[in-house]
Amino acid sequence: MAETTFETISGDTLEARLADHDTLLVVFVADWCEPCSILLPRLARALERQSGRLEAYQVEVDEAPELARKYGVRGMPTLLLFVDGDLAATRVGALDDEQLKQLLESARER
Template identity: 60%
Template sequence: MAEASIEWLSGDVLETQLSAPGSLLLVFVAEWCEPCQALVPRLERLAAQQRERLRCYLVDVDRDPQTAQKYGVRGMPTLALFEDGDLDATRVGALDDAQLASFIETALDA
C-alpha cells in the first residue's frame, strides 16, 4: 500500500490516543486489500479538511491483529469513530467521498 500521510498506530500508542478527549477515526486496513488502497486517498483529504475536529489514524490488521479483534473487525476497510474514547459508530467498506463525509458529519454532529 502506498505510504499514507495519515499516521499508523498500534499497541500502547493507539491506547494513548484513544484515551485522549475528542473525536478519533480509526481505519482498519490491510496491505492486500484493494478497497483499502482506494479509500486511503479519500481519508487523507477528509483528515486534512477535518483536522480541527477529528484525529484520523490507520491500523494494519495484519500487523496488529489483537486490536482488530478487540474492536470486532471482520471486513476491510472498517472505519471506527470514537468520541472521548468510546466507540460511537462503525462502517465497513470503501466509502466514496460523499459517503465518507456523511458518515463523519452524522457521527460528529450526533
C-alpha cells in the same frame, strides 16, 4: 498500498490516543487490501476539509491482529469513530466521498 498521511498505531498507542482525544477515527487496513488503497487517499482528502478537527490513525491488521479481534474487525477497510473514548460508529468498505462526509459530520454532531 499507497502512502498516506496517517500514523500507523498499535493497541497500546490506540488506548493512549483514545484518552487524549475527544474524537478519533481509526481505519483498519492491510497491504494486500485493494479497497483499502482506494479508501485511504479519499479519506485523506475528506479529513483535509475537516481542518484538523479530527485525528485519524491506521492499524495494519496483519501487524496488530489482537486489536482487530478486540474491535470485531472482519472486513477491510473498517473505520471506527470514537467520541469521548467510546465507539460511536463503524463503517466497512471503501466508502465514497458522500459516505465519508456523513461519517465525519456525525463526529461533529456528538
